[in-house]
Amino acid sequence: MSLRTESGPYFGDFGGRWVPESLMAALDELSAEYALAREDPAFAAELMELHRTYTGRPSIITEVPRFAAHAGGARVILKREDLNHTGSHKINNVLGQALLTKRIGKTRVIAETGAGQHGVATATAAALFGLDCVVYMGEVDTQRQALNVARMRLLGAEVVAVKSGSRTLKDAINDAMRDWVTNVGNTNYIFGTVAGPHPFPAMVRDFQKIIGEEARQQVLDLTGRLPDAVTACVGGGSNAMGIFHAFLDDTEVALYGYEAAGEGVDTPRHAATITKGSPGVLHGARSLMLQDADGQTIESHSISAGLDYPGVGPEHAWLASIGRASYLPVTDAQAMDALRLLSRTEGIIPAIESAHALAGTLELGRELGPDATILVNLSGRGDKDMETAGRYFDLLDAEAAQS
Amino acid sequence: MSGTGTGSGTGAITSAVEKTIALRREAGSGALIGYLPVGFPTLRESIDAAVAIVNNGVDILELGLPYSDPVMDGPVIQAATQQALAGGFRLRHGFEAVKAITAQVDAPVLVMTYWNPVLQYGVDLFADDLLAAGGAGLITPDLIPDEAAEWMAASERTGLDRVFLAAPSSSDARLAQAVAASRGFVYAVSTMGITGARADVDAAARILVDRLHAAGSTSTCVGVGISTPEQVREILGYADGAIVGSALVKALSDGGVDAVAALAKRLAAGTQDIRNTGHPARQLG
Numbered sequence A: 001m002s003l004r005t006e007s008g009p010y011f012g013d014f015g016g017r018w019v020p021e022s023l024m025a026a027l028d029e030l031s032a033e034y035a036l037a038r039e040d041p042a043f044a045a046e047l048m049e050l051h052r053t054y055t056g057r058p059s060i061i062t063e064v065p066r067f068a069a070h071a072g073g074a075r076v077i078l079k080r081e082d083l084n085h086t087g088s089h090k091i092n093n094v095l096g097q098a099l100l101t102k103r104i105g106k107t108r109v110i111a112e113t114g115a116g117q118h119g120v121a122t123a124t125a126a127a128l129f130g131l132d133c134v135v136y137m138g139e140v141d142t143q144r145q146a147l148n149v150a151r152m153r154l155l156g157a158e159v160v161a162v163k164s165g166s167r168t169l170k171d172a173i174n175d176a177m178r179d180w181v182t183n184v185g186n187t188n189y190i191f192g193t194v195a196g197p198h199p200f201p202a203m204v205r206d207f208q209k210i211i212g213e214e215a216r217q218q219v220l221d222l223t224g225r226l227p228d229a230v231t232a233c234v235g236g237g238s239n240a241m242g243i244f245h246a247f248l249d250d251t252e253v254a255l256y257g258y259e260a261a262g263e264g265v266d267t268p269r270h271a272a273t274i275t276k277g278s279p280g281v282l283h284g285a286r287s288l289m290l291q292d293a294d295g296q297t298i299e300s301h302s303i304s305a306g307l308d309y310p311g312v313g314p315e316h317a318w319l320a321s322i323g324r325a326s327y328l329p330v331t332d333a334q335a336m337d338a339l340r341l342l343s344r345t346e347g348i349i350p351a352i353e354s355a356h357a358l359a360g361t362l363e364l365g366r367e368l369g370p371d372a373t374i375l376v377n378l379s380g381r382g383d384k385d386m387e388t389a390g391r392y393f394d395l396l397d398a399e400a401a402q403s
Numbered sequence B: 001m002s003g004t005g006t007g008s009g010t011g012a013i014t015s016a017v018e019k020t021i022a023l024r025r026e027a028g029s030g031a032l033i034g035y036l037p038v039g040f041p042t043l044r045e046s047i048d049a050a051v052a053i054v055n056n057g058v059d060i061l062e063l064g065l066p067y068s069d070p071v072m073d074g075p076v077i078q079a080a081t082q083q084a085l086a087g088g089f090r091l092r093h094g095f096e097a098v099k100a101i102t103a104q105v106d107a108p109v110l111v112m113t114y115w116n117p118v119l120q121y122g123v124d125l126f127a128d129d130l131l132a133a134g135g136a137g138l139i140t141p142d143l144i145p146d147e148a149a150e151w152m153a154a155s156e157r158t159g160l161d162r163v164f165l166a167a168p169s170s171s172d173a174r175l176a177q178a179v180a181a182s183r184g185f186v187y188a189v190s191t192m193g194i195t196g197a198r199a200d201v202d203a204a205a206r207i208l209v210d211r212l213h214a215a216g217s218t219s220t221c222v223g224v225g226i227s228t229p230e231q232v233r234e235i236l237g238y239a240d241g242a243i244v245g246s247a248l249v250k251a252l253s254d255g256g257v258d259a260v261a262a263l264a265k266r267l268a269a270g271t272q273d274i275r276n277t278g279h280p281a282r283q284l285g
Helices: A021-038 A041-055 A090-104 A117-129 A139-144 A146-154 A169-183 A200-208 A210-223 A238-247 A314-321 A332-346 A352-368 A383-392 A398-402 B016-026 B043-055 B075-086 B091-104 B115-121 B123-133 B149-158 B172-181 B203-214 B229-236 B246-269
Strands: A061-063 A075-080 A108-113 A132-138 A158-162 A187-189 A229-234 A254-262 A278-282 A285-289 A325-331 A373-378 B031-037 B060-064 B109-112 B137-139 B161-163 B186-189 B220-223 B241-244
Touching: A021 A041, A021 A090, A021 A169, A021 A200, A021 B172, A041 A090, A061 A210, A075 A210, A090 A108, A090 A117, A090 A187, A090 A200, A090 A238, A108 A117, A108 A169, A117 A132, A117 A146, A132 A139, A132 A169, A139 A146, A139 A158, A146 A158, A146 A383, A158 A169, A169 A187, A200 A210, A200 A238, A200 A314, A210 A238, A210 A373, A229 A238, A229 A352, A238 A254, A238 A314, A238 A373, A254 A332, A254 A352, A278 B115, A285 A314, A314 A325, A325 A332, A325 A352, A332 A352, A332 A383, A352 A373, A352 A383, B016 B031, B016 B060, B016 B161, B031 B043, B031 B075, B031 B220, B031 B246, B043 B060, B043 B091, B043 B246, B060 B091, B075 B246, B091 B109, B091 B123, B115 B123, B123 B149, B137 B149, B149 B161, B172 B203, B186 B203, B203 B220, B229 B241, B229 B246, B241 B246
Parallel strands: A075 A373, A108 A132, A108 A187, A132 A158, A229 A254, A229 A373, A254 A325, B031 B060, B031 B241, B060 B109, B109 B137, B137 B161, B186 B220, B220 B241
Antiparallel strands: A061 A075, A278 A285
């Protein structure tokens, strides 16, 4: 059985549409329009042209031997989504959904954002296509990612600081859904990850699977064979699904997703949804989530705003349940060490999100040994994280600030 | 499956909610349904407030269970339920409240809950405990009939009401599905949006109610945005019930049990003399 052909609404026991009736017409419309678009060669051609001339695709791969020396000597190859326009993989999905918005004839787009990468990508696409754009962002995240707030505003988007609940990504999604329920007549919700109600998990995955499709061929060209393992960080899970998907039916390729363990999975402060969560319904999908015995969502924690989410996409929950992919926790400290290590050994500063994948890869390489080849999705660059990293490593001394 | 479309006269109706609505309609009016969240401002006061609004003219209670991610709720209800959660609300308090309220008043009590708390409690166990507490059924704002197989079975087994939502944007096929799946009433969402008082209730509400009646519903109540006796009267000119939420919660928040009781009394005045208000005559049961 091919695992690549699954396209929702359900992935095993996970997925579905657990939403207010008010959203059903919009979800049905989106499903129907997307089904037409994905069969339309003109839509695919327009998206590929944008990727070639605007995003900068195909993104390159980079082998990193000085970093790999710390990973048991395994060959480590990075898929450089950090080099995309706007600085992460998020643009792949946003351009697809923005084209779809144009096709449906809606004039306003909304988005949620955690780290700000999806918000920046959406604001960028809105500017490119002349769409009105409102981005919902938890108040806590607007503070820790102030630079991305400025970027979105410069691009012409309105940024709404969400003050309800835990004031992070999950609450930004709630407010974006409330906006969509109210303004669905002229508004399309450009969802940022492979979670949410159908068709979002399958559609976002389809727009991101170009990562794995390119990388699979690039690794074959470089090494003459498939990698032994593919690794990625997992919050909602879009970059991981994007790189995993091309390899789902390559049973000899192991797939590893690294979740944010925050201060540790045995503390209350983590975001390791698959490692520590249980089945439930959140934001329109049945998946794994962090919750208490009453089904109230538990607030997550990660130093990385982009992984600070108590849910995960249903396709990941399914891949975990059937054992096709493995999901392991990586702490804040492990991720920050890996961020510094890649910076110092290879001159590449990764996003803190992506640094979780690097930290996991360091351990995996030591397990697999020097004969192994590991493909890592470097999903984003670290520019947005300089203030967090500066504080974490104590790089922002008063003299440096004054000079 | 017994939907609201199958009821023919009060004699055949087993749902207390449906019966209450039918009786109010036959009396020339319609039902007033009042929403309050459990545990706000405290469990004790939420029970007292619910009893007080029934004693002041509310026909059916909609008791909300506070939830961490209430996507259909506006700022007033969000703030109240967040405060209830911070104050230590647990699901068992919901059953305790239903029991305490039904011990004091006869009005049917529906519980409004997002779906994940029910899933985690266990759908069958939740149904059993709600029935044992004296509850009439569930209003489920983020559960569509398409995903409700487990709840359909549990409500069939226990006889509990199941109120599904209908929206102005819903297709005819989806409205027919909501009518067929619902028991008690169909919850017509008056406007595209979330809960919260509005100056005008959309013309969309009347069109939606007409479409639901055409789809066979004999029990259709309108909610979202209703806050004044005038709006209640206007809605009961064409619908079988009017649901008031945020306005009651705000009154309770601002002025306590006395204030919410006073508002209930004013709203209930809106259910009087519907036939003499000059609104277009509606086919009455």
